[in-house]
Amino acid sequence: MQSGPEPTVPEEVPSKAELEQAAAEVEAEVIEGDAVTSEEAAVAAEAAVEAEPDYKDQWMRSVAELDNFRKRTSRDAAQAELRGIAKLARELLPALDNLDRAIKAAEAHPESANPELIGGIELVQQELLAAFSRVGISRDTALGEAFNPHQHEAVAQQPAEGQAAGTVIEVYEHGYLLGDEVLRAAKVVVAA
Numbered sequence: 001m002q003s004g005p006e007p008t009v010p011e012e013v014p015s016k017a018e019l020e021q022a023a024a025e026v027e028a029e030v031i032e033g034d035a036v037t038s039e040e041a042a043v044a045a046e047a048a049v050e051a052e053p054d055y056k057d058q059w060m061r062s063v064a065e066l067d068n069f070r071k072r073t074s075r076d077a078a079q080a081e082l083r084g085i086a087k088l089a090r091e092l093l094p095a096l097d098n099l100d101r102a103i104k105a106a107e108a109h110p111e112s113a114n115p116e117l118i119g120g121i122e123l124v125q126q127e128l129l130a131a132f133s134r135v136g137i138s139r140d141t142a143l144g145e146a147f148n149p150h151q152h153e154a155v156a157q158q159p160a161e162g163q164a165a166g167t168v169i170e171v172y173e174h175g176y177l178l179g180d181e182v183l184r185a186a187k188v189v190v191a192a
Contacts, residue, residue, distance in 0.1 A: 085135050086178050092128065093184055097173060099125040132176070140175035142168045142186040151175055153185040163191040 102121050106113040129139065142152055147166045152175065160169045168188045175186030 082178065082181075085137070086181070086183055089132065089135075089137050089176065089178065089183055093176060096125065096128050099128070100174070137176055137178050137183065140177055140182075140186045142175060142188050143171050144168065147188070147190045151177070151182055151185060152188045152190075154190045155187050156189045157192040158189055160191040165191055167191045 099121055103118065103125065106118045106121075132138070140151055145168050146164075147154060147168055152168060155172055158169065160167075163169055167190065168186075169191045170189040171186055172189070173184075173187040176183040
């Protein structure tokens with residue numbers, strides 16, 4: 001037997017499939033007539049292993065990217081739903097205000113008011129407020145609260161006995177909130 005140089009062992013042990021592929025490449029070179037030493041074969045096998053892409057890393061990155069895409073899509077869908085709810089609510093608020101005005105007008109003139117008609121108007125108003133509540137819209141109860149410029153629109157200031165300055169003493173038009181977002185600021189009178 002010939003004793004030749006010992007083949008070098010790579011630091012990272014390649015898998016069986018990688019070794020078989022490298023051996024097939026070396027065999028193909030030998031068949032073509034090129035004599036290859038064992039060192040050249042080892043270097044060629046190591047180069048073939050290093051040139052192969054890291055499929056596990058690519059797979060992990062693809063999974064992470066898909067997960068981020070799903071999260072972003074669900075967040076965008078939720079925001080679009082809230083924008084749609086807010087848009088519809090802003091369109092319905094004037095009708096709800098008109099129901100409030102009709103009830104106040106009927107209360108101001110009880111002698112000419114029809115109790116069944118007033119009851120029907122109140123029922124429609126309650127159903128609209130309940131529908132708003134189911135989608136997360138609440139009426140801003142500003143009366144008696146401290147004036148908040150982010151939620152209230154002051155239309156007047158009046159001196160009021162027994163009320164601290166900056167307190168809402170009258171509400172002209174109710175405000176509405178969708179979660180923490182102000183759909184419409186309440187129009188209020190503030191104590192001076």
